[in-house]
Amino acid sequence: xxxxxxxxxxxxxxxxxxxxxxxxxxxxxxxxxxxxxxxxxxxxxxxxxxxxxxxxxxxxxxxxxxxxxxxxxxxxxxxxxxxxxxxxxxxxxxxxxxxxxxxxxxxxxxxxxxxxxxxxxxxxxxxxxxxxxxxxxxxxxxxxxxxxxxxxxxxxxxxxxxxxxxxxxxxxxxxxxxxxxxxxxxxxxxxxxxxxxxxxxxxxxxxxxxxxxxxxxxxxxxxxxxxxxxxxxxxxxxxx
Numbered sequence: 001x002x003x004x005x006x007x008x009x010x011x012x013x014x015x016x017x018x019x020x021x022x023x024x025x026x027x028x029x030x031x032x033x034x035x036x037x038x039x040x041x042x043x044x045x046x047x048x049x050x051x052x053x054x055x056x057x058x059x060x061x062x063x064x065x066x067x068x069x070x071x072x073x074x075x076x077x078x079x080x081x082x083x084x085x086x087x088x089x090x091x092x093x094x095x096x097x098x099x100x101x102x103x104x105x106x107x108x109x110x111x112x113x114x115x116x117x118x119x120x121x122x123x124x125x126x127x128x129x130x131x132x133x134x135x136x137x138x139x140x141x142x143x144x145x146x147x148x149x150x151x152x153x154x155x156x157x158x159x160x161x162x163x164x165x166x167x168x169x170x171x172x173x174x175x176x177x178x179x180x181x182x183x184x185x186x187x188x189x190x191x192x193x194x195x196x197x198x199x200x201x202x203x204x205x206x207x208x209x210x211x212x213x214x215x216x217x218x219x220x221x222x223x224x225x226x227x228x229x230x231x232x233x234x235x236x237x238x239x240x
């Protein structure tokens with residue numbers, strides 16, 4: 001089964017499960033063209049395909065296109081929104097570093113976004129599997145999840161700042177890839193013995209691994225007690 005057929009089958013399944021909107025790919029493409037003030041022919045010329053191909057993709061019953069990523073990048077819309085109907089039409093911007101746009105053939109097309117969950121549900125796999133999905137603008141596995149900061153706890157005077165409304169994307173499949181300097185989610189025990197999830201930077205010196213606070217004004221800048229990395233932070237973004 002090739003990737004296009006597999007992607008279409010996944011899309012149909014998600015539609016039946018009502019995880020993503022029933023609006024068709026064709027309807028979203030027409031909306032994106034109007035938003036960009038671009039004609040079908042102009043879009044076709046920019047990405048090197050025929051106008052007829054764009055016209056077919058704009059049909060009310062169209063469910064996708066092998067050129068959806070090129071179309072999204074050219075029309076400056078979110079690729080997840082155009083391809084799968086998840087997330088918002090407007091693209092996200094990276095809080096730190098440049099945004100890594102997906103390219104044709106990436107697993108992005110098959111993963112269909114990240115499960116949007118609350119911080120308290122990070123370790124609850126059942127909730128992650130059934131939560132609605134939002135667009136993830138970079139390479140990610142099917143188990144990637146997103147947490148949106150709804151408070152100012154990570155708004156720092158010093159060090160990296162993650163203001164209210166920023167989205168943290170975490171890929172648990174890549175937890176083992178974390179190395180010194182990586183931003184990770186990890187579990188530790190608090191003073192009462194309860195396991196909690198923290199967002200920190202992983203550090204390693206002289207063979208010793210520890211967690212460092214991202215906010216340099218934190219009361220506990222270093223955590224040296226035992227911890228378990230449960231996910232690699234693959235990006236933090238804000239909506240435009």
